[in-house]
Every structure is written in structure tokens, then in C-alpha cells.
Amino acid sequence: MSAHDPMPGPDPTITGPHDPEHHPGATLAFEPEYATALTQRLVATSGESVVVSSPLTGQPLAHIPQSSGADVDEAFRRARRAQEAWARTPVAEREAASLRFHDLVLDRQDEILDLIGWESGKARKHGYEELAHVALTARYCGRTSSRHLRSEQRPGVFPVLTRIDVNYVPKGVVGIISPWNYPFTLAMSDGLPALMAGNAVVIKPDAQTVLTALLGAQLLEEAGFPPDLWQVVAGPGADVGGAIVARADYVCFTGSTATGRIIASGCAERLVGCSLELGGKNPILVLRDADIERAAEGAVRASFSNAGQLCVSTERMFVADQLYDRFVDRFVARTDAMTLGATLDWGNDMGPLISEQQLRTVQAHVDDAVAKGAVVRTGGRARPDLAPYFFEPTILEGVTPDMACFGAETFGPVVSVYRFHDEADAVARANEGDYGLNGSIYSQDGSRAREIARQIKCGTVNINEGYGATFGSTHAPMGGMRQSGLGRRQGAEGIRRYTDIQSVGTQRLVRIAPMLGMSDAAFAKAMTASLRAMKKLGRA
Incomplete structure (x- = not known):
């Protein structure tokens, strides 16, 4: 069979309700011929191919x-x-x-x-x-x-x-x-x-x-x-x-x-x-004047969008002592209310992980944390009843530096919550480690939050939002500090990074050298006078 032959075997099929506006009928099947037509665009003549399976079903695509x-x-x-x-x-x-x-x-x-x-x-x-x-x-x-x-x-x-x-x-x-x-x-x-x-x-x-x-x-x-x-x-x-x-x-x-x-x-x-x-271990700071309900809603999206498999998603939360207990209760309640599913329908709040390898990493981080004393406030389990690589959205307390999920990127639906008493300490803890991709601050005082944002060593910082304010603003340059990367996408920087900058100088009338028999010493004296004059005139 050639690399472009249609995939043999049963069609991977999801059955269940679908939004009638987009998916009339009860069953939506992936058509192998559709994939075959797309792969004709590949520059690939080796005669070899690999089978890709869907995380929704575990079946080949x-x-x-x-x-x-x-x-x-x-x-x-x-x-x-x-x-x-x-x-x-x-x-x-x-x-x-x-x-x-x-x-x-x-x-x-x-x-x-x-x-x-x-x-x-x-x-x-x-x-x-x-x-x-x-x-x-x-x-x-x-x-x-x-x-x-x-x-x-x-x-x-x-x-x-x-x-x-x-x-x-x-x-x-x-x-x-x-x-x-x-x-x-x-x-x-x-x-x-x-x-x-x-x-x-x-x-x-x-x-x-x-x-x-x-x-x-x-x-x-x-x-x-x-x-x-x-x-x-x-x-x-x-x-x-x-x-x-x-x-x-x-x-x-x-x-x-x-x-x-x-x-x-x-x-x-x-x-x-x-x-x-590159990688990130992105923090959220929930300050003492934050709107608890807004922060809890934002924390769910920041932590569990795409099952936490987002470079800018949150894995660490630092919450002011004054509202810690109330916030965590609301965060847990909102997480428990999420709709989990592995379908193509609208209505699911989270889908599965991408692969068995990703599931193993997430499970290992949670198991390690629990074995060393962390407390699971919600989640913590794989859900093969939903999809082969599904893992519940998980909130951990009591995570310590000896646990794998403390500093290493999990890249899954797992977030650790920490209490802080002093904002300077919270900033220092948010800046721990080698990463610096994305951060977030929740506060009802936007001016104060923006000042704190300047102290966070991340390429993007969002106020009262997890990641969407910067990610969705295409005028805003986006990228990492420290070991989270080099360069920026979006904005003028995102276009100009793909160019070489060329300067072309056109000199008129006089040359930049002694003229009309002027000595080098006289030229230097004239240039010195010119430099002093330009400074007095305020020229850059």
C-alpha cells in the first residue's frame, strides 16, 4: 500500500448529540479520503508513513x-x-x-x-x-x-x-x-x-x-x-x-x-x-483586593484551557492570606462544575490530553505530589471512561520544592495553590525558577497591579485575565524571558523579526573627510565644534 492510500479498517466514529446548526444527525465520522486529499500537499516521497490516532477515540485517523x-x-x-x-x-x-x-x-x-x-x-x-x-x-x-x-x-x-x-x-x-x-x-x-x-x-x-x-x-x-x-x-x-x-x-x-x-x-x-x-511555569497572583468570583472564574480558564496544554496556561497560584480560603473554595466549586467530554460538540469545558505520554507525565506529577504529602482538593484521576487520555482538572495544595510539579512544567490540567502574607514575597516566589513566559495578577486596583507587573519576570503579564488579554491583542508583542524563549511574535516585532534591517546613507555636497586641502587636525577641530553645537541644539 502506498503512503497515499486510504486508511484501512473501521472509520473512527463519535456518536452522540451534535449542535444541529453545525452537525445535523446523530453521528459524525472522520472520512479517511479527506485526510488522503490533504496529505497530497505534503512534500513527501519516501514511501514511508506513520499512523496518527485521535485522542478523542484512540482510533487511527x-x-x-x-x-x-x-x-x-x-x-x-x-x-x-x-x-x-x-x-x-x-x-x-x-x-x-x-x-x-x-x-x-x-x-x-x-x-x-x-x-x-x-x-x-x-x-x-x-x-x-x-x-x-x-x-x-x-x-x-x-x-x-x-x-x-x-x-x-x-x-x-x-x-x-x-x-x-x-x-x-x-x-x-x-x-x-x-x-x-x-x-x-x-x-x-x-x-x-x-x-x-x-x-x-x-x-x-x-x-x-x-x-x-x-x-x-x-x-x-x-x-x-x-x-x-x-x-x-x-x-x-x-x-x-x-x-x-x-x-x-x-x-x-x-x-x-x-x-x-x-x-x-x-x-x-x-x-x-x-x-x-519555550517552556513555562506560569504564575497567577491573587491580591488581597481581588474580586474573588472573577479571579476564580479566570483561574479555571487559565489553568484548564486545552487541558492545561497551553504554553501560557497557569500551573502556580499565589493567593493572599486574607481571601485564600474563600478563593480556593470558589475555585474548587467552579472546577467541579466543569463539563468534561471528548466530542466535537460545543458545550465541553475541557477535552482529553493529546497522548498516552502526556497522560503518564501528568499522572506521575500528581502521584509524586500526593506521595510526598500534597492534598488533592479536586480531580487527581485519569478518566478512561471519557477518552483514552483524559485526566480530571486537578487542584493541589501543600506542594513543596521536593515534588516534581513544584518547578517542572507539567503541561496538563494540574495547578498548585499557595498562600502568601506579603506581596513582595509573592512576587519573589512567582519569579522563582528559570522560566518567564506568562503571568497574571488579579486586583481591583489596575494601576497598582500594573506596577507589580513590572516586577514579574515574564514576557507577558495579564491583569484580571489569565492569558487572553495579551494573547488576543495582536498589536502586543508576545514571548518569553529567561529560559522561556527568544524573540517576539505579534505586533511590529512579529513581522520585522522576519526581515534584515538595511541602512542606506546618501551623502550630499560635502564628504565626511577633510576637504579643500584641510589638514586632519583642522578637520578634527571643525568636527569637534560641530559636535558641541549639535549638543547645544538638542540634537540626538
């Missing part, structure tokens, strides 16, 4: 063809050829394509959400977060790229006589290595700015979520982006990912800190740039 080293070479060859023409395309035309992509994403949202659900298992509302973020990014790129990429004039060494133009030149072909946890937005929202900047993209999505990335590529082409501009390859990270790092003009990676170090080393060896969003 598709055979994913695997790319060889020669396939990666071919993907870069196509991308470089397409990029040469694309770099000459006016930015306004690129923006128009991005806005068409925006509309396609919204128009095709049911198809996108179904595929995200099949591949990742996440609750439909968390899939919608991805879709909305991609639409927001496409609109941002479609409305602001010209502003961020147009050449700028800046002051020269001699006013009027020296003209400086700063140009933003595309890097060439950008390599993107995207993860499984947010497979649609962490592929498309990192790649779109690269296209806007005049680059081509070669992307290796995670093995579990290749189909979602392929659907995104299809929608780009339907929106009018050139067919070869966005190439998709598939295969093991060590092989195919390494091949991308060895060929790309810039690398964008989202994943673990350990892998990020390897990628950074490979980029440094070649002297090419990279942006890395």
Missing part, C-alpha cells in the same frame, strides 16, 4: 507520508523560487491576500474546528480560540504590514546633507517547526507575518497535527498566495526538523526549552536568527 532529506531539499528549492517573485510583490497585494485568508478562516470554521478536534482532542471552544487568533492575526497583517515594512528616513550625521533610509528586507525562506497543542494558530499566526515580510515558508508541523497544518496551507492557496510559497514537510523532529534548521534563513520554533537550546545552537552555528517560544 490517517496515514501521514514522511519526508526524506531529499524532500526537504525539494521543499526549499520550490520555496526559494517562489520567494524571489513574492519579494517583488507589492505589500498591498500581500495584505489583500491576508484579508481574503481572514474571511476564509471564518467561513470555513466548522471544517477547521472539526479537524482541530479530531487531531488534538481539545474542547471545541478552545479550538475556536485558535481560529479566532488566526483571524485576528490575518486582519492585523492585512491592515498594518505596509506601515511596518515601509522604508523609514532617519537623521544623518550631518543634518540635511546626510540622508539615511532604513529598509526592511525579507530574509528569504523561513523554517517553522510548530507544536501539537495549538496546531492551527502556532503554524498560521507565525507563518503569516513571514509571508507579509516577503518570505517563503517551509514548515514541519508536529506529527500528531499534520492535517490541521495542511488545511491551513490549502486555505492560504485559496486566498491567493502563490502555491509554492508555503511548503509542508513531515517527519521526526531530529531528522526533518534538523534539516530545516540546516537550510532556513531564519527559524521559528515553539516547543520545549530542551529542544529550543538545540535549535538555537544550530542557528548560531550558521549565524542565522531564530525566535523561540
Whole structure:
């Protein structure tokens, strides 16, 4: 059987009620032919394939063809050829394509959400977060790229006589290595700015979520982006990912800190740039003046969105002593009220974990904590009755530094709650460890909370919200401090990271050297007088 043959065996099927507006009928089956059609977009001729199963059912979804080293070479060859023409395309035309992509994403949202659900298992509302973020990014790129990429004039060494133009030149072909946890937005929202900047993209999505990335590529082409501009390859990270790092003009990676170090080393060896969003052990501070109900509601979303498999989700909560008991009671009650399910329907508050490996990690962290004295306030159990890799949303108290979940990233629906008496101590504890990705502060005094936010060593800090305020604001740069990463996505920084900055200086009338027989000493004296004058005039 070839790598593109339809998957044999029974169709994976979910039975149960579905929103009649989107899914008429009682049964929704994943069609193998749909996956086969998508995989035709892969650059993969090795003849090998891997079977991917759905976290919703544990049953196979598709055979994913695997790319060889020669396939990666071919993907870069196509991308470089397409990029040469694309770099000459006016930015306004690129923006128009991005806005068409925006509309396609919204128009095709049911198809996108179904595929995200099949591949990742996440609750439909968390899939919608991805879709909305991609639409927001496409609109941002479609409305602001010209502003961020147009050449700028800046002051020269001699006013009027020296003209400086700063140009933003595309890097060439950008390599993107995207993860499984947010497979649609962490592929498309990192790649779109690269296209806007005049680059081509070669992307290796995670093995579990290749189909979602392929659907995104299809929608780009339907929106009018050139067919070869966005190439998709598939295969093991060590092989195919390494091949991308060895060929790309810039690398964008989202994943673990350990892998990020390897990628950074490979980029440094070649002297090419990279942006890395890596691990986190993200804190929330609930201050003594916080609205308890709002903080408890926000804590549920911050901790358990996508079953805690979100780079910016919360794993540590520091709560002021004055409201600790009341807050934890409300947090537990709201967690207990969550609707758990493994379906494609709206209405679930949390879906399963992505894989057996992720389930083992979460279970091991909880078991270790309990064995060493932590108290489970709610959750703490696997739920195979719901799905093969389902784990209950879990709140722990009494977590100590000797427990694995104290400092290591769990990346699952597990959060530890701690009491604090002094805000300075809470800030110091929030800053413990090596990570610095996302933080959150709950307080009714926004000005005071923003001042405390400046003391939190995280790339993003949200006030009275877990992560959505920064994540959803595409004008806001987003990324990590310390071992949580390098570089920023979103905002002008998210587009310009994919460019080389070029300065062009045009000198008029006089040269920057002695003229008309002037000696070097006389030139230096004249320059000194000029420098003093420029300072007095307030010139930079």
C-alpha cells in the first residue's frame, strides 16, 4: 500500500448529540479520503508513513507520508523560487491576500474546528480560540504590514546633507517547526507575518497535527498566495526538523526549552536568527483586593484551557492570606462544575490530553505530589471512561520544592495553590525558577497591579485575565524571558523579526573627510565644534 492510500479498517466514529446548526444527525465520522486529499500537499516521497490516532477515540485517523532529506531539499528549492517573485510583490497585494485568508478562516470554521478536534482532542471552544487568533492575526497583517515594512528616513550625521533610509528586507525562506497543542494558530499566526515580510515558508508541523497544518496551507492557496510559497514537510523532529534548521534563513520554533537550546545552537552555528517560544511555569497572583468570583472564574480558564496544554496556561497560584480560603473554595466549586467530554460538540469545558505520554507525565506529577504529602482538593484521576487520555482538572495544595510539579512544567490540567502574607514575597516566589513566559495578577486596583507587573519576570503579564488579554491583542508583542524563549511574535516585532534591517546613507555636497586641502587636525577641530553645537541644539 502506498503512503497515499486510504486508511484501512473501521472509520473512527463519535456518536452522540451534535449542535444541529453545525452537525445535523446523530453521528459524525472522520472520512479517511479527506485526510488522503490533504496529505497530497505534503512534500513527501519516501514511501514511508506513520499512523496518527485521535485522542478523542484512540482510533487511527490517517496515514501521514514522511519526508526524506531529499524532500526537504525539494521543499526549499520550490520555496526559494517562489520567494524571489513574492519579494517583488507589492505589500498591498500581500495584505489583500491576508484579508481574503481572514474571511476564509471564518467561513470555513466548522471544517477547521472539526479537524482541530479530531487531531488534538481539545474542547471545541478552545479550538475556536485558535481560529479566532488566526483571524485576528490575518486582519492585523492585512491592515498594518505596509506601515511596518515601509522604508523609514532617519537623521544623518550631518543634518540635511546626510540622508539615511532604513529598509526592511525579507530574509528569504523561513523554517517553522510548530507544536501539537495549538496546531492551527502556532503554524498560521507565525507563518503569516513571514509571508507579509516577503518570505517563503517551509514548515514541519508536529506529527500528531499534520492535517490541521495542511488545511491551513490549502486555505492560504485559496486566498491567493502563490502555491509554492508555503511548503509542508513531515517527519521526526531530529531528522526533518534538523534539516530545516540546516537550510532556513531564519527559524521559528515553539516547543520545549530542551529542544529550543538545540535549535538555537544550530542557528548560531550558521549565524542565522531564530525566535523561540519555550517552556513555562506560569504564575497567577491573587491580591488581597481581588474580586474573588472573577479571579476564580479566570483561574479555571487559565489553568484548564486545552487541558492545561497551553504554553501560557497557569500551573502556580499565589493567593493572599486574607481571601485564600474563600478563593480556593470558589475555585474548587467552579472546577467541579466543569463539563468534561471528548466530542466535537460545543458545550465541553475541557477535552482529553493529546497522548498516552502526556497522560503518564501528568499522572506521575500528581502521584509524586500526593506521595510526598500534597492534598488533592479536586480531580487527581485519569478518566478512561471519557477518552483514552483524559485526566480530571486537578487542584493541589501543600506542594513543596521536593515534588516534581513544584518547578517542572507539567503541561496538563494540574495547578498548585499557595498562600502568601506579603506581596513582595509573592512576587519573589512567582519569579522563582528559570522560566518567564506568562503571568497574571488579579486586583481591583489596575494601576497598582500594573506596577507589580513590572516586577514579574515574564514576557507577558495579564491583569484580571489569565492569558487572553495579551494573547488576543495582536498589536502586543508576545514571548518569553529567561529560559522561556527568544524573540517576539505579534505586533511590529512579529513581522520585522522576519526581515534584515538595511541602512542606506546618501551623502550630499560635502564628504565626511577633510576637504579643500584641510589638514586632519583642522578637520578634527571643525568636527569637534560641530559636535558641541549639535549638543547645544538638542540634537540626538
